[in-house]
Amino acid sequence: VNSIGIDKVFVIIGHKADLVKDRISGIRCIRQAGLLGTGDAVARARSALLKDNKIDSVLILYGDTPLLSQEIIRKLIEKHVSSNAGATLLTAQLKNPTGYGRVIRSSASKIVKIVEELDASIYEKVIEEINVGVYCFNKRP
Structure with missing residues (x-):
């Protein structure tokens, strides 16, 4: 980093x-x-x-996240800053998302919640968009 x-x-x-x-x-x-x-x-x-x-901003990532490049981190930060978002998270699409938290979106494509595999319903388990575990937040007290 x-x-x-x-x-x-x-x-x-x-x-x-x-x-x-x-x-x-x-x-x-x-x-x-x-x-x-x-x-x-x-x-x-x-x-x-x-x-x-x-x-001003805080980047949170897991130390063992595979296939995470400098370019991906840079783009996430740029997107976070340019969109003036309070929070930005990195997601990915997987054909077999077993074991990962699923990203649940509203009909307007806004992220509503992240559901971990163990807590996911059968409907949520078929969702292929996963939480990668890389986040950017605005710092505030």
């Missing part, structure tokens, strides 16, 4: 935290006790983000 102009990076660490911390340098690590999900991970970084007045 540094190569696309992101200079403030926080890594939320939990499982095998010491191994991760040893492999990255110059990056602030914030510990998450237990596997409590993305929302809890973001909450752990919240106070550090709010203290920094130079941060």
